[in-house]
Amino acid sequence: MDRMIYLAMSGAKQILAQQEVVAHNLANASTTGFRAQLSALRAVPVQGPGAATRTYVVETTPGASFAPGPVEQTGRELDVAVLGSGWIAVQSPDGAEAYTRDGRLQVNANGVLTTGGGHPVMGDGGPITVPPDAKLTIAPDGTVSGLQPGQNASNVVPLGRIKLVNPPEADIVRGDDGLFRLKNGGAAPADAAVRLAPGALEGSNVNVVEAMVTMIGLARQFDLQMRLLSNAEANAREAARLLSPAR
Structure with missing residues (x-):
């Protein structure tokens, strides 16, 4: 149960960070010579006794796009x-x-x-x-x-x-x-x-349409993580009911 919570919780947090990167790129779509910032998600195992199967999701910014602007x-x-x-x-x-x-x-x-x-x-x-x-x-x-x-x-x-x-x-x-x-x-x-x-002058190399599509996709991913957390809460509540002593 808590494995799903680890993934959903850290995934939702890092998706918000990735949305900030995309929003920053969109805000600079008309900035002269701007280079779009790239972002990626990666899995990082949790270190510690009894946590070998636990994994966090981490957002990283590996660099910038060096494609020329108009x-x-x-x-x-x-x-x-x-x-x-x-x-x-x-x-x-x-x-x-x-x-x-x-x-x-x-x-x-x-x-x-x-x-x-x-x-x-x-x-x-x-x-x-x-x-x-x-x-x-x-x-x-x-x-x-x-x-x-x-x-x-x-x-x-x-x-x-x-x-x-x-x-x-x-x-x-x-x-x-x-x-x-x-x-x-x-x-x-x-x-x-x-x-x-x-x-x-060289314009920004941010592709506005691509950035907007990415933003929509990230919003859907965030919603998915929230539903996973809701399912985990519902499963935990049902398990507690089943294991509780009969009255």
Whole structure:
């Protein structure tokens, strides 16, 4: 009897956790460069005397989907989309290097090129700084150039080159802040093969229809676990009635 209770109780709890992952993906269906989070359920035996046949259900997040998202033209000069595999290197709040596909670039009040989330974009020698009022252009190889007001195109000055990297997918992990980092820490080397599409943005790779179908399926699974618990309670009540002494 309690074997069914173990499975149903832990299964219902972990299905709720899996629903949170799917809901998080749906909430980011329109987030630029978002990578859908994956989730899975697995069985874990309970350790201890007399519990060899007991098993818990545990929800895990093995990683993220690295499938490319749709690229849409915006015409904005500071918008860039990473074509194919690759990442834009940024500086995380703790000063370490992290990676994103968010190409909504902008210049902050301190003249530093940042992403839409406010993370400084890394260049060859650190964050890229921009002169005041300079008109920026970004080349497919990540080179950022600036033109001062009143000057002609021949006076364009290179300001730096966005660090573009392409570490193996198995070597990177998503952080709680949505940025990706190397599992072992450190910084990935720049990869000259990674290219950008200026004037465009990559959308989220979340499949909304698939996520909604998954959410419905999880709701049905949760209902099944609740019915198992109800059946276990009914069986226990009936067993207690049968074993109780006659009056």
